[in-house]
Amino acid sequence: MKQGVLLFAFNNEQIDYLAMAAWSARNIRRHLDLPTCVVTDVADIPVTYQFDQVVTVDLQPTEQTRYFKDYKSVGTWHNKNRSNAYELSPWDHTLVLDVDFVVASDQLKRLFNIDQDFLAHRWAYDIAGHQAFQDNNWFGTYRMPMSWATIMCFRRSKKAELIFNTMQMIRDNWTHYRQLYQVSEHTFRNDYALSIAMNVVDGHTLSTPSIPWQLASVTPETKLTQVDPDTYKIEYESSDSKPKWLLLKQDFHAMGKRALGEIVANPC
Amino acid sequence: MDTNELISHSRARFDHHQAKIVLREKYQAKLTFAYGGGMWRAGPELLTVLTVCPDESAVLLDLYETPVNVDIRELELAAQQRWQEQMNAWLVEHEELHKNR
Numbered sequence: 095m096k097q098g099v100l101l102f103a104f105n106n107e108q109i110d111y112l113a114m115a116a117w118s119a120r121n122i123r124r125h126l127d128l129p130t131c132v133v134t135d136v137a138d139i140p141v142t143y144q145f146d147q148v149v150t151v152d153l154q155p156t157e158q159t160r161y162f163k164d165y166k167s168v169g170t171w172h173n174k175n176r177s178n179a180y181e182l183s184p185w186d187h188t189l190v191l192d193v194d195f196v197v198a199s200d201q202l203k204r205l206f207n208i209d210q211d212f213l214a215h216r217w218a219y220d221i222a223g224h225q226a227f228q229d230n231n232w233f234g235t236y237r238m239p240m241s242w243a244t245i246m247c248f249r250r251s252k253k254a255e256l257i258f259n260t261m262q263m264i265r266d267n268w269t270h271y272r273q274l275y276q277v278s279e280h281t282f283r284n285d286y287a288l289s290i291a292m293n294v295v296d297g298h299t300l301s302t303p304s305i306p307w308q309l310a311s312v313t314p315e316t317k318l319t320q321v322d323p324d325t326y327k328i329e330y331e332s333s334d335s336k337p338k339w340l341l342l343k344q345d346f347h348a349m350g351k352r353a354l355g356e357i358v359a360n361p362c
Numbered sequence: 363m364d365t366n367e368l369i370s371h372s373r374a375r376f377d378h379h380q381a382k383i384v385l386r387e388k389y390q391a392k393l394t395f396a397y398g399g400g401m402w403r404a405g406p407e408l409l410t411v412l413t414v415c416p417d418e419s420a421v422l423l424d425l426y427e428t429p430v431n432v433d434i435r436e437l438e439l440a441a442q443q444r445w446q447e448q449m450n451a452w453l454v455e456h457e458e459l460h461k462n463r
Contacts, residue, residue, distance in 0.1 A: 201391055201392065204394055204395070204396065207395075207396030207401070208396065208401050209396075209399050209400070209401075210426065219387065221380075221384055222377075222380065223379075223380045223383060306391075306394050306401060306403070306425045306426075307387070307390055307391030307394065308387055308390075308391075310384070310387060310388075329374060332377060332380075336373075336375065337373050337374035337375070338374060338375055338376070338377035338380065339374050339375075339376060340376070340377050340380060340384065341381075341462070342384070343455070344384075344388045
């Protein structure tokens with residue numbers, strides 16, 4: 095069964111997602127020994143970017159914007175292609191990764207040994223330990239459990255196809271689903287679409303199989319720097335307002351794009 | 363030189379409490395492993411169950427609550443190896459924490 099990692103990279107005014115994808119592809123090759131495929135609208139990929147496959151798609155016009163806390167500004171958010179991963183993936187067993195997910199170990203290889211058609215994270219936690227982050231594990235007035243679209247692992251199967259088709263239906267009718275689930279944010283998020291889709295496909299039982307560990311997250315408020323190729327330093331204010339730091343030698347979701355962009359531009 | 367940044371840097375302390383929590387999460391993830399079509403987490407609970415199983419094979423529930431027919435001794439060996447390997451790595455990282463200010 096052919097396995098590989100699918101990355102989506104659509105640059106906006108502030109962020110070079112393609113450069114992040116290229117950096118991530120190098121980490122993926124080093125730790126997971128898997129081929130990468132990038133889905134992008136960039137026609138001329140720099141020769142130094144070493145993806146195994148490139149799928150060029152037309153950028154869907156969007157008015158969708160998002161406030162990027164670390165940039166303190168609003169930018170265009172091209173996130174609507176993610177639900178096309180099933181059609182776009184060249185592999186039988188695919189790992190879809192956000193380009194801001196930092197691969198620093200071989201942990202994700204375990205996902206290919208799990209006998210499930212579709213897996214994503216149910217729980218995420220803030221590495222800096224801020225309890226308020228826990229609220230991100232639910233959404234909407236009715237506190238719908240969140241399934242994080244940061245990492246999705248799927249096999250070619252009826253179930254995975256249904257989940258992605260349902261995500262597309264939710265994306266195309268977001269106003270309706272937003273009202274149904276009483277989501278206050280106008281912005282469409284793949285996390286919401288995935289959470290709703292997985293629950294619909296599983297017959298509204300809220301018993302969807304998930305990745306058997308939590309998604310480690312570094313928030314935009316946390317300062318992130320690279321110490322060596324697989325060690326990162328985070329600096330933050332603890333809940334009692336004291337400056338603290340930690341070293342990370344593991345995979346994590348870097349939610350602050352600015353800090354990650356600087357690491358990608360000047361890697362160790 | 364930005365004096366405020368320098369002061370802030372010198373006041374920053376390694377977060378031992380949070381580091382322990384992050385390490386725990388990291389190694390909980392690393393303790394998972396696949397065997398016989400099921401997914402397992404090596405640890406005292408699984409090892410105890412395997413130790414008290416009298417037969418060569420048994421049906422156990424994996425992390426996804428899926429019943430899996432397993433060879434008890436094979437799974438015990440795999441769990442024991444994973445447990446020791448990851449606990450040793452955990453200990454090494456834990457001891458490194460003490461070196462940080």
